[in-house]
Amino acid sequence: MPLPRLLGPTAMPNALPILESEYPAAARLLSPLGRRAELPLGIPQQTAQAAACERQATIGQITSGSGLPLTLPAIGEHFAGLDPKLAYLYAPTAGLKPLRDLWRAKIGVARSSLPLVTNGMSHGLSLVADLFSSPEHPLVLADPFWDNYETIWGMRNGAELRTFPFFDRERRFNLAGLDQQLAALRGPATLLLNFPNNPTGYTPTQAEAAAILERVLAHPLPLAVLCDDAYATLYFGEDVYAQSLFGALAARADRERLLVCKVDGATKEMVFFGGRVGFLTFSADGKAGEALVEKAGAVLRGTISSVNAPAQAAVLAALRDPNLPAQQEEVVGVLRRRYHALHAAFAAQGVDALPFNSGCFALVQLREGQDAQTVRMRLIEEQSTGVIAVPSANALRVAFCSIEEEDIPDLVRRVAAVVNG
Numbered sequence: 001m002p003l004p005r006l007l008g009p010t011a012m013p014n015a016l017p018i019l020e021s022e023y024p025a026a027a028r029l030l031s032p033l034g035r036r037a038e039l040p041l042g043i044p045q046q047t048a049q050a051a052a053c054e055r056q057a058t059i060g061q062i063t064s065g066s067g068l069p070l071t072l073p074a075i076g077e078h079f080a081g082l083d084p085k086l087a088y089l090y091a092p093t094a095g096l097k098p099l100r101d102l103w104r105a106k107i108g109v110a111r112s113s114l115p116l117v118t119n120g121m122s123h124g125l126s127l128v129a130d131l132f133s134s135p136e137h138p139l140v141l142a143d144p145f146w147d148n149y150e151t152i153w154g155m156r157n158g159a160e161l162r163t164f165p166f167f168d169r170e171r172r173f174n175l176a177g178l179d180q181q182l183a184a185l186r187g188p189a190t191l192l193l194n195f196p197n198n199p200t201g202y203t204p205t206q207a208e209a210a211a212i213l214e215r216v217l218a219h220p221l222p223l224a225v226l227c228d229d230a231y232a233t234l235y236f237g238e239d240v241y242a243q244s245l246f247g248a249l250a251a252r253a254d255r256e257r258l259l260v261c262k263v264d265g266a267t268k269e270m271v272f273f274g275g276r277v278g279f280l281t282f283s284a285d286g287k288a289g290e291a292l293v294e295k296a297g298a299v300l301r302g303t304i305s306s307v308n309a310p311a312q313a314a315v316l317a318a319l320r321d322p323n324l325p326a327q328q329e330e331v332v333g334v335l336r337r338r339y340h341a342l343h344a345a346f347a348a349q350g351v352d353a354l355p356f357n358s359g360c361f362a363l364v365q366l367r368e369g370q371d372a373q374t375v376r377m378r379l380i381e382e383q384s385t386g387v388i389a390v391p392s393a394n395a396l397r398v399a400f401c402s403i404e405e406e407d408i409p410d411l412v413r414r415v416a417a418v419v420n421g
């Protein structure tokens with residue numbers, strides 16, 4: 001049966017041939033949905049083409065003749081300070097252009113596409129899954145992992161999750177496990193790298209990062225590497241590879257074999273959890289980058305149509321604010337102090353924690369025979385303390401990002417009372 005196609009003309013009719021000639025790995029990695037994803041020459045695109053016209057009778061937005069939104073004061077008064085044209089009208093399918101430009105400059109990787117704005121990072125991840133995963137294209141990742149990956153890749157895309165234990169017996173990042181899963185692949189796949197990691201709070205050391213890089217670059221089959229950089233900037237330990245692997249991978253990616261995708265955003269970096277502003281960037285510049293953004297944009301248009309404009313306008317304004325870096329550094333400083341307090345409290349209470357050097361979390365290792373869900377419930381009932389059970393590692397996840405520094409010794413005392421009791 002032929003694949004269903006769009007009925008009318010498309011905005012970029014040659015996206016697939018462009019990828020086939022300019023970025024063969026990307027073309028070979030595409031899922032069936034990824035192959036057929038294309039944007040129609042539809043209302044947003046026709047509107048953009050008419051942007052400079054004197055009379056604009058294109059997109060169905062309620063505006064003055066000069067294109068300003070007829071915003072109701074009852075709404076507008078809550079967004080004072082935002083540019084009305086940016087905040088109250090539809091943002092373009094791929095996001096506000098100046099925001100995309102500034103985020104690209106911030107990422108600072110020459111061989112990359114313009115970022116596509118996504119509805120938070122989960123949405124960026126699900127776009128990558130839609131484009132490159134299917135029951136035939138598995139996902140390789142370390143276990144434990146953030147639970148939403150299973151919803152996105154397993155439940156939604158029917159992709160197989162092939163895991164390896166995050167730490168080896170010596171509690172170092174498990175390079176041998178990564179080797180094994182890469183060696184077992186027989187066709188296109190995605191490798192997910194999430195550092196700083198949720199739930200372990202671990203980022204590879206410089207040497208471990210170099211070893212990961214070497215393995216990925218040597219992989220002989222088409223591979224999409226997805227860097228989930230949700231916790232970028234939260235690096236606390238010594239000798240950690242304190243940046244995304246995206247840059248180093250993109251610089252050396254062989255276009256016949258390797259595509260690198262980066263998902264990051266304002267959620268944690270700008271402490272804007274409810275804002276839902278994320279970004280998806282590919283290791284492809286020029287026409288190939290445009291073709292990949294076009295395909296991701298087509299899936300976006302077919303689901304949410306357009307990302308929340310006031311939140312994009314707020315992030316754009318923040319990126320232009322000279323005070324932003326100092327404000328962000330202040331938050332990082334708060335978390336760094338909590339991180340050190342947590343290490344000290346674990347040591348003082350004799351709690352067995354797995355290695356952690358970054359991010360927002362640490363894992364408490366339970367003893368054999370202890371059940372993570374049972375221990376978690378006992379902590380709620382006996383110690384009025386909430387943590388997250390991570391059964392695959394027989395561990396508890398402690399979010400130190402949510403506890404005041406001075407309360408951390410008390411938190412750990414409560415955890416120890418049940419875990420060591």
Ligand SMILES: Cc1ncc(COP(=O)(O)O)c(C=O)c1O
Pocket residue numbers: 119120121122123146194197198228230265267273276277278
């Ligand atoms: C590893 C990881 N990636 C992505 C996300 C999703 O972020 P967002 O809230 O922007 O969808 C989270 C959120 O907790 C996360 O822990």
